[in-house]
Amino acid sequence: MPALGVNIDHVATVRQARLTYEPDPVWAAVLSELGGADGITLHLREDRRHIQDHDLYTMKKTVQVKLNLEMAAEEEMTRIALDVRPDQVSLVPEKREELTTEGGLDVIANFDRVKQCVVQLQNAGIEVSLFIDPDREQIAASKNAGVHAVEIHTGRYADATSAGDQQTEYETLVNVSEFTIEQGLKLHMGHGLTYRNVSRIASIPHVSELNIGHSIISRAVLVGMEQAVREMKALVSI
Ligand code: PXP
Numbered sequence: 001m002p003a004l005g006v007n008i009d010h011v012a013t014v015r016q017a018r019l020t021y022e023p024d025p026v027w028a029a030v031l032s033e034l035g036g037a038d039g040i041t042l043h044l045r046e047d048r049r050h051i052q053d054h055d056l057y058t059m060k061k062t063v064q065v066k067l068n069l070e071m072a073a074e075e076e077m078t079r080i081a082l083d084v085r086p087d088q089v090s091l092v093p094e095k096r097e098e099l100t101t102e103g104g105l106d107v108i109a110n111f112d113r114v115k116q117c118v119v120q121l122q123n124a125g126i127e128v129s130l131f132i133d134p135d136r137e138q139i140a141a142s143k144n145a146g147v148h149a150v151e152i153h154t155g156r157y158a159d160a161t162s163a164g165d166q167q168t169e170y171e172t173l174v175n176v177s178e179f180t181i182e183q184g185l186k187l188h189m190g191h192g193l194t195y196r197n198v199s200r201i202a203s204i205p206h207v208s209e210l211n212i213g214h215s216i217i218s219r220a221v222l223v224g225m226e227q228a229v230r231e232m233k234a235l236v237s238i
Helices: 008-018 025-034 053-062 075-084 111-123 134-147 154-160 165-182 198-202 214-223 223-237
Strands: 004-009 039-043 066-071 088-091 127-132 149-153 185-188 207-212
Touching: 004 066, 004 088, 004 214, 004 223, 008 025, 008 039, 008 149, 008 154, 008 214, 025 039, 025 053, 025 165, 025 185, 039 053, 053 066, 053 075, 075 111, 088 111, 088 165, 111 127, 111 134, 127 185, 134 149, 134 165, 149 165, 149 207, 154 165, 198 207, 198 223, 214 223
Parallel strands: 004 039, 004 207, 039 066, 066 088, 088 127, 127 149, 149 185, 185 207
Antiparallel strands: none
16 A cells, blocks of 8 residues: 655645745645645755745654655755755756656766765665656666665656556556566656546555645645545555
8 A cells, every 4th residue: 555645835836826824835734644644745946936945844843754855956955955854855857947847857867966966865864766757767777876766757647638548658657667666666656646547556566655746735725635635545545
């Protein structure tokens, strides 16, 4: 049964729309825990478009479950991560103009920078996961970078518009999942997962963590945060 990491970035997106103090992502994290979240995930972006530094520092003190910081493999973020010491860092690619993290990290092309960042974080006792596309070469490169886990990007599965395309993408995910486990890496997955499409992903053997944001926060606007997390937790608990 995979752990559920709830990504609370969008709560900060609403707050930043008015540059005010509400809704506070820290409150959302508390309610997520009450709803059964196994982890809280937040992305501190270089442009600070949603999560702010103070959110991260406060959550380090208040979150009781696993705190997972998504960030780019850059010097400023590494310095902040080493100061805050979340339980896990997930390294993601970051482009200023993107709406969300659009593709996986190219570990092969950026190997030296990624490896240097991984070593610095691990030396401080922080576990590191790499967010990558469902691609065997990227998984093998991640293994060489010495991380404990990879988070496989499920976006192409989530975006598939026909049953046939979805099946093809699902089979790709199953295939790379087996390879991930063979490499001795922990298998995390995420991006674009919803109440409708999550069940097949949650039942892939050995998947140990799912990170889900947009769909949970969207439902939370209507039914409340705790309830939205509780419903997603029930779907992944299979
Ligand atoms: N995993 C990673 C690495 C991400 O960057 C994101 C988006 O911030 C998610 C999971 C969650 O994606 P979604 O908001 O589509 O559920």
